[in-house]
Amino acid sequence: MSGHTEISIWGAGCAGLSLARYLSPHISSGEISAPIRVHGPLSPAATQCHIWGFWQTDWLSEPARLSKQSWQSWQIITPQGRVTQTSQTYPYHALDSAIWLQDCVARSKGKIAHRDDAPMPLDHQGAILDSRMPEIPENSLLQHFMGIEIKAPRPVFDASVLTLMDFRCDQSRGIHFIYLLPFSDDTALVESTLFSEQTEDKAFYRTAIERYLREVYQLEAYQILREETGCIPMNFLKPRDPSLLAIGANGGCVRPSSGYAFASIQKQAKWISQQLASGHVLDKIQTPHRRIDSWLDRVFLSVLKAHPEAAPEIFLSMAKALTGDELAKFMSGLAHLPIYVKLINAMPKRMFIKQILPAMRQKWQDR
Numbered sequence: 001m002s003g004h005t006e007i008s009i010w011g012a013g014c015a016g017l018s019l020a021r022y023l024s025p026h027i028s029s030g031e032i033s034a035p036i037r038v039h040g041p042l043s044p045a046a047t048q049c050h051i052w053g054f055w056q057t058d059w060l061s062e063p064a065r066l067s068k069q070s071w072q073s074w075q076i077i078t079p080q081g082r083v084t085q086t087s088q089t090y091p092y093h094a095l096d097s098a099i100w101l102q103d104c105v106a107r108s109k110g111k112i113a114h115r116d117d118a119p120m121p122l123d124h125q126g127a128i129l130d131s132r133m134p135e136i137p138e139n140s141l142l143q144h145f146m147g148i149e150i151k152a153p154r155p156v157f158d159a160s161v162l163t164l165m166d167f168r169c170d171q172s173r174g175i176h177f178i179y180l181l182p183f184s185d186d187t188a189l190v191e192s193t194l195f196s197e198q199t200e201d202k203a204f205y206r207t208a209i210e211r212y213l214r215e216v217y218q219l220e221a222y223q224i225l226r227e228e229t230g231c232i233p234m235n236f237l238k239p240r241d242p243s244l245l246a247i248g249a250n251g252g253c254v255r256p257s258s259g260y261a262f263a264s265i266q267k268q269a270k271w272i273s274q275q276l277a278s279g280h281v282l283d284k285i286q287t288p289h290r291r292i293d294s295w296l297d298r299v300f301l302s303v304l305k306a307h308p309e310a311a312p313e314i315f316l317s318m319a320k321a322l323t324g325d326e327l328a329k330f331m332s333g334l335a336h337l338p339i340y341v342k343l344i345n346a347m348p349k350r351m352f353i354k355q356i357l358p359a360m361r362q363k364w365q366d367r
């Protein structure tokens with residue numbers, strides 16, 4: 001029996017619908033009897049595909065099963081060098097947002113009501129799980145991108161290895177890299193991604209992609225199958241309404257140093273569903289990231305903001321220092337002491353030490 005009389009989920013996006021999915025079996029089994037409603041219009045990501053990338057871990061078997069493609073090798077490239085990593089235990093998956101969200105809707109149908117209306121306050125025994133986007137503080141570093149899925153007229157891609165970051169592109173507007181997911185030898189998602197405080201005109205990302213495909217793959221003409229854009233805050237955000245139970249990006253699930261959030265959202269949604277199925281009254285949602293990861297993210301962000309020009313070298317050194325399994329574990333919040341030691345050793349010592357104090361000062365100001 002659930003300890004709440006009513007459960008209301010605000011926001012029908014990744015966090016809200018994933019939570020509805022994980023709650024559904026507990027409704028069928030009778031472990032949860034309180035009425036549950038999702039409020040808000042269905043996210044556009046449920047009808048227009050964009051890709052969620054993640055490293056497979058034990059709590060991600062369902063999204064992994066539905067993923068479009070997976071790879072056991074990935075690479076990071078700079079003008080100075082290239083590191084290719086491999087992991088059989090933690091392959092990288094690309095999941096179509098529409099496939100995942102529609103599957104969540106289908107699995108919760110008949111068990112969880114969905115209303116397009118504005119959310120309503122509940123009585124004091126009800127739980128409100130709020131996934132509305134939090135406010136983004138000024139001067140936040142943003143991860144902004146535009147990508148196109150293309151079909152090339154001839155086989156040019158190596159479909160066995162994806163490119164996490166290729167810095168061989170225009171670095172004049174901020175930290176800039178190309179992310180390339182090869183779905184076959186002639187189809188790929190190619191994204192121009194920046195870490196900076198300002199988004200760019202579409203023409204900037206488009207030119208970067210065109211130039212990259214021309215220079216690296218000698219591709220002048222290709223068919224554009226679809227386009228995706230996004231902007232993810234790389235910052236420590238406060239929940240939109242601290243009196244509610246914040247989930248998803250609003251509940252701190254975005255990893256500030258990378259913009260990755262999908263894995264944390266799934267972990268958090270599973271934890272909440274288990275708590276509710278066990279009859280617990282939720283008065284607090286666990287922060288999805290470990291303290292050490294948040295601390296490292298703070299210092300790392302501070303280094304990136306102060307020295308954007310050093311980013312390609314820093315990412316390459318980090319990749320050189322770790323094995324594929326270790327990088328995947330770090331990115332998934334599963335790192336252990338030897339991985340942290342290797343990572344810290346790979347960073348430029350002076351820059352890193354110099355940013356510890358400013359990062360802690362920022363933490364103090366964020367309180």
Ligand SMILES: Cc1cc2nc3c(=O)[nH]c(=O)nc-3n(C[C@H](O)[C@H](O)[C@H](O)COP(=O)(O)OP(=O)(O)OC[C@H]3O[C@@H](n4cnc5c(N)ncnc54)[C@H](O)[C@@H]3O)c2cc1C
Pocket residue numbers: 010011012013014015016039040041042043044050051052053054118119131132133228229230231232247248249250259260261262263265
């Ligand atoms: C294009 C894109 C690509 C991404 N790629 C990756 C990736 O590869 N890997 C990764 O780990 N992460 C990725 N992310 C980051 C993260 O996984 C997503 O942002 C994820 O969708 C966050 O889930 P969420 O539920 O917190 O927010 P959302 O999915 O944005 O859902 C919030 C919902 O709240 C609704 N809402 C807002 N206000 C109200 C209101 N007043 N009333 C009711 N509803 C409201 C919105 O309409 C929306 O549907 C990506 C993000 C984007 C945008």
